[in-house]
Amino acid sequence: MSALPSGRLARCGLRLNYASTAVTIEQRADGTAGFGGLALCGSVWGCPVCSARIRQGRAVELEEACARWLREGHGLTFVTLTLRHTRADALDGLLGVLSDAWAALSRHREWKEGAGFFGFVGAVRAVEVVHGKNGWHPHAHLLLFTERPLTRRRTKGLGRLLYRCWEREVTRLGATCESAGFNCQEVRGSRDVARYVSKVQDENGNERALGMEMTRADLKRRGAGVHPFTLLDDAKVNDSSRLLWREYERATHGRRCLTLGHQLGRRIGLRVEDPDPQERGTVAYTFDRDAWRLVIHAKARSRVLDAFEAGGVDAVFLLLCDLHAAYDWTNADAQWRAERWERNQERYANAAREWAGAPLVAL
Structure with a gap:
């Protein structure tokens, strides 16, 4: 399903990595099992497996950093920045505006001087993309770190400053935004740090850990938008979802999710x-x-792990015996050899020309 030329995403979890000699099943401390020795693509945007792994790790780190920051007596403010969009807007252009506008805002004198008044130290920015009835909807979640906790009045003042600067930079780039999509709220902790879990509320009133809200876009379910991994699942039977997924994959390739x-x-x-x-x-x-x-x-990777968690190594061995007995190896081997020849026939032809002293054909 991957539309990228490298194919790294399509080969994720299928081949050995450079440091391994064999694929293994590994028993983890929490009782679950996983494969070891495989090369992973590491795509936080396009791979459901790697995305969940990376986002979870970042969420835990961010939770710990936020808790430490608040325990030291500093302040945190949670902000959401959006763009106005239609079905005619391409995702690549919207993501470009979202990134360029924030970069220009961060360098602007008005923001630097105004944010300094509120004790602004820096920001963590996470980008999220969903697709809805009005097309692609990319938006940015920000965590603003301040030297001291802000009062409600100062939080509103910081929000007004940020939105004014954001609107100016977005307009300068030829796009528009609206205040209805802007959100700015203070993050407060109690004296009992062990009890503090750094949470915010979404638009439905449901509490979500702040690190998860910033990084785990793959866990969110929104009535007004569909996550790209849902499009990927639908792409197997839906041509429009397939085209949307390919647009998403190309637009997000090479971009950073958390900065x-x-x-x-x-x-x-x-x-x-x-x-x-x-x-x-x-x-x-x-x-x-x-x-x-x-x-x-046999496309049985998940079945192998399920068998191991249910019955251990014996269950894996029995499953492999069943797969071997049920699978048509003749057709599979013939298909594999045909695909390999099709991929390498030009290289084979060049090797033959080189042997005969004929000029080579550019690959």
Whole structure:
């Protein structure tokens, strides 16, 4: 389903990584199982598996950083920035405006001087994309870190300053925004830090942990919008969803989902690099090459993990025996060889020309 030329997303979780010699099943500390030794794409936008892993790790780190910041007596403000959009607007252009407007706002003298009055230290910005009846709806969640907690009156003042600067930069780039989509609210903690869970409320009144609200866009369900992973699921049977997914994949490729300044990162002890690609556990089973190829051809990766969690290594062995007995290896092998030849036939032709002394054809 991936429309990108590299194909890294399409191969995620199928092949060995450079540091491994075999695919394994690993037993983790929480009782769950996972595959080890596989190369992962690390796409926070386009891969449901890697996105959940990376976003969860970032959410936990952000929760801890926010709790530390509040315990030290500083302040936090949660902001949502949006753009006005229609079905005719391309996602790539909207994301460009969202990014460029924030970058210009951060450099503008009015914002720097005004934010300094409120004790502004820095911001963490997370971008989220949904699709609804009015087309693509990208928006940014901001966490503004201040030296001291702001009163309700000062929070409103900071919000008015931010929206005025935001509206000016968005208009300068040829787009528009409206105050109805702007949200600015203070984040407060109690004296009992152990009890504090840093939460905000969504538009339905449901509480969500602040780190999750900032980073786990894949968990949200909105009545006015559909998450791209839902489009990906529908793309198997719906041509319009397939086209939307490909537009989303191209528009988000190479963009950052979570950003913060280096100075703020050092101050609050937060990094933006991806967490450890795979959570390591105890190796319980090792696949040989043919067994893993069988699992891939039979599309049975989830069944293998379910079998291991239910009955251990014996259940995995029995499942592999059933897959081997039920699968038509002749057709599978012929199809695999045909696909491999189609991919490499031009290289084979060039090798033949080189052997004969003929000029090569550019690949």
